[in-house]
Amino acid sequence: MGLLGSNDLKEQQKINELELKINREKQKLDKKLTRQKILLGAFLVDALESNSVEDLKKYTADNLLDFLTRQTDKDLMADLVKELKERADSKNNNKTKTDT
Incomplete structure (x- = not known):
């Protein structure tokens, strides 16, 4: 390859390194977003189980x-x-019975 080919090879190597770096950063972001979703889901499950938010x-x-x-x-x-509907309905039925 002469003088011209070696520069192209170095530039291609730099491009490959940058693409790897971009992919690593994308993976970090994906992991962060997944963790946020899991934590939000856990928070909502806790709110549902403890019945801490009305309706x-x-x-x-x-x-x-x-x-x-x-x-x-x-x-x-x-x-x-189905279970949430049953619990919500039983809560509403109990509330109606105590209101009358």
Whole structure:
């Protein structure tokens, strides 16, 4: 390769190094976003389990399946939604009984 080819090779090597660096940074960002989603999910599960937010169970039961787009995800969450509806309904029934 003469004088001209060695410069091209060095430039290609620099490009490859930069692409690797970009990919590493993308992976770090993806991991960060995934961790944020997991923590937010854990927070919401805790709020649902402790019933700390008024009508969150009902809202989740009414809207979660519409939010999901993949049928496999809907199938996965169907039992949870059913349980949330039952708990929200029993809470509303108990509230109605005590109000009368």
